[in-house]
Amino acid sequence: MQIIKLEEPFDQKKIPDSPIVLAMGFFDGVHRGHQAVIKRARLEAKKRGIKLAIMTLTPHPSVAFRHIPSSKVTYLTSLDHKLTLFEHLGADIGYVTVLNQYLIPMGPQEFVDKYMAALHAQVVVAGEDYTFGKQEIANMELLPKYARKRFEVIKITHLKENGQKISSTKIRSCLDEGKIEEANELLGYPFENDGIIVHGKQIGRKLGFPTINVEVTKGERIPAEGIYAVRVQLLSQEIMGMASIGRNETFGKNNKPTLEINLFDFSQNVYGQKVIVHWYQHLRDQEKYSDVPALVTQLGQDERDTRDYFKGK
Template identity: 35%
Template sequence: MEVEYLQAELTADERESRPPIVLALGYFDGVHEGHQKVIRTAIAEAEKRDVEAAVLTFHPHPRTVLSKDYEGTDYPELTPLPVKESRIRELGVHRLIVVTFDKTLSSLSPQQFVDGYILPLHVVHAVAGFDFSYGQYGKGNMETLPSHAHGKFATTAVTKWEREGEKVSSTRIRQHIESGELEQASYLLKRPHTVYGVVVEGDKRGREMGFPTANIALDDTYVLPPIGVFCAYVQIDGTDYPAVCSFGYRPTFHDRQPEPLIEAHLLSFHETIYGKRVQMKWLTMLRPEIKFDSTDALVTQMETDKRAAYRYFEIIPGL
């Protein structure tokens, strides 16, 4: 899959050299079942026409640019751009086009957006979800796209994808994760919510208490569950290892840390992995974070958490 980054409209020379494509349009955060339906529809239309199947998405997230709540920070995502690229590549797309979302782009009228960013790509057919919008204030939609196309490309609006009578959406999945409902999020994603990061050195306090942990510094700004203790898989060199994961501020030792830490105690892996890039797959929440009166009380609770994790993973200790 070729990845192309567009920071501005194409020049006349760039337009001339482009092959015809069928284009799937959307932000595609999570690349969940609904998104996959849109992309696979585009692939099918491309095969009918013997042309390339392409996906157009945006970066950064529009809220990073338009919301005052995220000025100077990135909006948390289910799949930051490198992960989104990987998920889309797995679907068999020929080309991914990443358009820079900035205030200039957000101020374009729907017709200006189509004229500047769709038609120049040599699009012969555009596919998007039924609720896709474009142009300033989202005034353009799948009902207006045919008129803005001026007959130069066909369009397909993909109907909503539902689970249990409710639309599968990035917003719905995000809400489940932020509420600690990780099983529901996994059900809608068809996989555990996964974050990527590097194992870094910590203060080794866990090792001193008999619970060595891998401190994971995330690569990007992800949607994360609430502060607490979890069962998770930590993938190292392609292998998933069961773990008890603490995500929090360690209130027993600190009044407040500036940022919550992710610390994973692996149940069946005991090698030193500083500097390793790992994946962490959130599976289920065991409990919220608690401040204990003593280290001994914390260790007792950690033993309880570990036993709960053994039950969850159906591991017999010592085997």
């Protein structure tokens, strides 16, 4: 997939001179609703024998339009992960449009002219709630007017689960409540975080459950505190394990939250290595134990529960 960054003002020469079907959205999480938009666009591109392009934005529109500090915004998918998912869904071109000080005040007609028509879009596909600027003047109902018959507009209705719209907001809520299986159902794949293995306090090693400490990539959302069944991509392997997001309150107060993972049947020194953590099941909430033996007993049960969960999967 060709990745093209569009930062206003950009050079039109960056744009491939060939017709495309263009799927548009922010696509945080690239969940099943987003996938429906992209699959419809891919079908249209295949029917016409032209390339599929997908456009996303950076940073999150709430930073650009609602002035929320970027440090307060976390993402279901990093930009790199999002682009990888686009490629897996069949995109030929990934456009990354930067919401900078020149683009934010741009009117809807200029945006459509420059970021749809001038990209050689024959068809633009987006969800029914897609907006390109101020919602009341730049929505999917008005897009055909701004298109001026230069391209077709396809509006995709919301995909629903149990009568509720599948949305990034709902998935964030699930993660915040530790409902990882529900989040995965809405995503259509296991939620994941990536990061780097860093040095920790080596408490797990002393207990007989050595862990890797993962420093999650800045800006990525993580699940609620608790114990989870996970699979970890590390050194070209996928390793089963149990993850703990918590503060180790058994060993003191006011500790910062950490992500520690006990990898099963694995004992290599991997400090500094990159990892991808795939989250599968919430096993239990965090608890403060009265003594270390009680904690060790619970960790043994957590391991058995994790191994049982992954049997046959």
